[in-house]
Amino acid sequence: MQITTPNFKENATRALNDAPLQKALKNVEIGFIAKRLAAVDALPEFEQLRDNARDIKNHTLAHLDLYLEEYEKKVIASGGHVHFAETAEDARAIILDICRKRNAKTVTKGKSMITEEIGLNDFFEKNGITPVETDLGEYIIQLRGETPSHIIAPAVHLNKDQVEADFRRVHTHLPADRDLTEHEALLNEARLVLRQRYFEADVGITGANFLVAETGSSVIVTNEGNGDLTQTLGKCHVVVASLEKLVPTLNDCSQILRVLARSATGQDMSVYTTFSTGPKRAEDPDGPEEYHVVLLDNGRTAMLGTEFQEMLRCIRCGAxxxxxxxxxxxxxxxxxxxxxxxxxxxxxxxxxxxxxxxxxxxxxxxxxxxxxxxxxxxxxxxxxxxxxxxxxxKHLTPTAARYGLKFWAFFARRPKLYRAAVSVAMPLLSWLGGSSRRIHSLPLADGWTKHREMPAPEGKTFLQAWAEKQAREAGR
Amino acid sequence: MSARDTILAKVRRSLAVSGDEAARRAAVAERLSDAKAGVIPARGQLPQDERIALFSKYAEKYGATIARVASIEDLPQEVSRYLKSSNLPASVRMGDDVLLKSAGFEREPMLTVLSGASDGTDLAGVSHARGAVAESGTLVLASGPDNPVTINFLPEHHIVAVRAEDIGASLEEAFAGIAATYGKGEMPRTVNFVTGPSRSGDIEQKIIMGAHGPRALHIVIVG
Incomplete structure (x- = not known):
């Protein structure tokens, strides 16, 4: 994807003025928080499970080289293939190669943040392969040419009428006078359109919530069932996962599963938690003929052993x-x-x-x-x-902020001077606040006051107020 | 050097290890062979007689319907009843499962039983869950000719038989059961843990049932 992170300030200003977006974002604030809380409250052991989940990942990361070896052995023993990819580019090349060998024209995809990270869809299109996102939210944003705005609810930035407009624009083979006003109608339409695509696909790609070293299994956790249809109906199942998805055993996986769905959507368990091990067995009437796992590094090994190692515990719940x-x-x-x-x-x-x-x-x-x-x-x-x-x-902080901090540091290192300065500044700010007790604009800080008002201080500094309180209490 | 070896070397460099340390290797070997259980919530440790009620409570919370029959011979009649009450044609898709085969579906002459994997045209499928997890109302289905995975996802209605004595308390118990059948560290191609029918909340966070998988999940507890 096009990284626009350096424009965060401009992006944020645009977002704040985007009325449909602001309406859609209310759903995050209202929905997820209450649901998580109810699920957590119903499980007294939740905090203990969090401790265990943390310890399991810490142990795995500290022995990651060995667990990777054990996991690889088990995948191979169950008839699967393991591919290691140092970079996003390497991962794309490996996946393309697997698809080319099967002469793949269409590829269905279960929801996967890793394939977003490696920019797989654009790459497929440039190479003549049609990627079909099958998760409802991912399907919607694919139609719009957008990227996910949330790691578990990719289309959370949209409202129903926007989805209806996209479906009418793209699904032109359906009657123009059909009723799409209800959520159910939109879901049914997507179900109908996508159902056929699973059968047409040559390759099904999913991510993984966990990779289990004990069994060589990959695990996906979903509510729709699209990931399961993707990996069952495609003739070849490709799992794309980053290295830190490993857990030692199924019992370790159980510990983390108990905190995952509760933290994400407030469910005790997601609807489908699926363990996939190797390709279909000789006697199986369905399932993929081939099973590949692409293990992606893309910067993770450089985080190990640093102050950012703990980030590799993340299970992408979105909480x-x-x-x-x-x-x-x-x-x-x-x-x-x-x-x-x-x-x-x-x-x-x-x-x-x-x-x-x-x-x-x-x-x-x-x-x-x-x-x-x-x-x-x-x-x-x-x-x-x-x-x-x-x-x-690295001197990447904006100049004004750097000088501001230096200016503040100069005073902060000189307590007497600091106290003298603030005892002048506080009454001044208090006076600036006027009768509304609000400051509407501040010199050198208009970036802040442009969007909000600063509450005016009472007039005394904390140390002054504290000294007065002490004196009052001493005299009591 | 292969990408595999480069990545393993990078991991080792970052962790400041060689990979040959006996203590680290022993720690990993022990963890994998012992596969100890961690914290099992109190509600995942209930005695047999309380599990069925808890399982039913959570399965219903997540939108499944539940029926209980005395023996497997009662299953065909229950399937017919469910199909009729859901206004569905009298036809189901089913694998070669021994328990399901022993139910005697031929005693329901009006009911068509198609065998093998689903091709997406079936409105209803019947599976036998090898176990269930009471703590979350979850069914445990293992793939194979007995119970093809496509039956779990393609039909609009999924009817699942589970024996009362197979309803376990916890996830850990379900995994222990799988290890007992397939061997420690071994798994069938697919194990599906299923908690209610398919759903999506992707449009405005409103939960709608029947996203890509079954719109309805009917559980028949046998025994």
């Missing part, structure tokens, strides 16, 4: 963005990267470089809600802070 006030305000596309929200703000600079993604860790209020709901206990704010430090060290 961090569902609870993020910045995501609620601007949606996923403003981030201009494959992965939006807090997890994207940490991952994008790792995958695309700080020069490209360095902006994103600044798109945070550091409210900490993302970390508090992360099922894998990833310290997202801490890692965003690490990126901000690196950005500053």
């Amino acid at each position: 961090c963005m569902n609870h993020c006030p910045v995501y609620h305000a601007v949606g996923g596309h403003a981030y201009g990267a494959v992965y939006p929200g807090p997890m994207g703000a940490v991952l994008t600079p790792s995958l695309s470089g700080i020069e490209v993604g360095g902006h994103l860790p600044n798109a945070s209020t550091f409210c900490g809600r993302c970390e508090s709901v992360c099922p894998m206990r990833i310290p997202l704010p801490k890692m965003m802070r690490h990126w901000r430090e690196r950005e500053f060290e």
Whole structure:
């Protein structure tokens, strides 16, 4: 995809003024949060499971080389093929080669963020292969030529009438006077159109939520069943997954499954959790004849052993963005990267470089809600802070901000001077607030006050107020 | 150097290990052979007699319908009843499952039973779930000639028989059952954990049933 991360500010301003987007984003704020909370409240062991889920991934990452070897052995033993890809380009070449060998014309796809990361659809089209997204949300955005705005709800930025308009534009073989006003009608139409595509496909591509070393299985977790039809009806099943999807055993997988769906959609289990191991067996009447796993690095090995290693625990549930006030305000596309929200703000600079993604860790209020709901206990704010430090060290922070920080640091290192300065500044700001107690514009900070008003301080500094309180209490 | 070896070398460099450390290798070997269970929620440890109620509660919460019959011989009649009440033609698709075959579908002369994998034209399919998970209302279906995977996804209505004694408490129990049948570390091509009928919330977060898989899931508990 076209990375527009460096334009985050412009993207965000556009998003804030986009009325249909703002309407659609309300669904995130209302829906996901309440559902997650209800599911979590109904499972007293949830916090313990989060601890275990974190420990399982930490153990796996610390032994990743060995688990990769064990997993590979099991896949081969079950009749499958494992391909290692260092970069997105390598992964695309491997997948194209598999498709070419089968003379593939159409490829169906289950929902996969990794194939977004490697830009697979564009690449297929350039090479004469038609990719068909089968997840309803992915299908809608494919028709629109867009990228997902959310990692588990790709079309969450759209409203029903927009989807209706797209279906009428594209499905011209259907009667023009059909009724598409209800959600059900839209879903039925997509079901009808896509049903035929599964049978026509030469290759079915899915991602993986987990790769299990104990059995050599890949696991997908879905609600629609499209991923299952994709991998069952295609003659060849290709799994594209990044290295950190590994877990040691099925029992380890159970631990993480218990926190995944609850954190994502508030379900106890997603409708379909499917374990796939190798190609169809000799006696099987259905299933793919070939089974390939493409294991992608694309920057992950460089995160191991660094302060960003913990990010590799991420299971892509989307809870961090569902609870993020910045995501609620601007949606996923403003981030201009494959992965939006807090997890994207940490991952994008790792995958695309700080020069490209360095902006994103600044798109945070550091409210900490993302970390508090992360099922894998990833310290997202801490890692965003690490990126901000690196950005500053690399002199990528805007000049005004750098000088501002230096200016502040000068005072902060001189406590007496600092106190003297703020004892002058506070009454001044208080006076600026006027009777409304709100400051409408501030010199050098109009970027901030353009979109909101700053509450005016009371007039006293904290230390003054504290000293007065102490004196009052001493005199009591 | 192959991409495989380069990636393994990069992992080892980043972790500052060689890959030959005996302690690390032993830790991995032990983890894989022991495959210890972690935290199993209290509701995933219920005794047999309470599991069926919990399983039914969650399966219904996620949109499945449930019937209970005394023995497998009662299944054909229940299938006919379900088809009729759903205004469906008296025809089902079914694999070669021994339990299903023993039900005596020939005693329902009006009911057509097609065997083998589904080609997408069937309105109803019947499967036998090898197990179920009470803690989440989940069915466990294993692929093979007995129960082809296409029957789980292509028909509009999926009727699934599960024996009462096969309803386990937890996910871990379901995996232990699979290991007992296929061998430790071995799996059939596909294992489907199914919790309710297919659905999508992709348009405005409104949940609509019947996205790509079955619109309805009817579970028949046998025994």
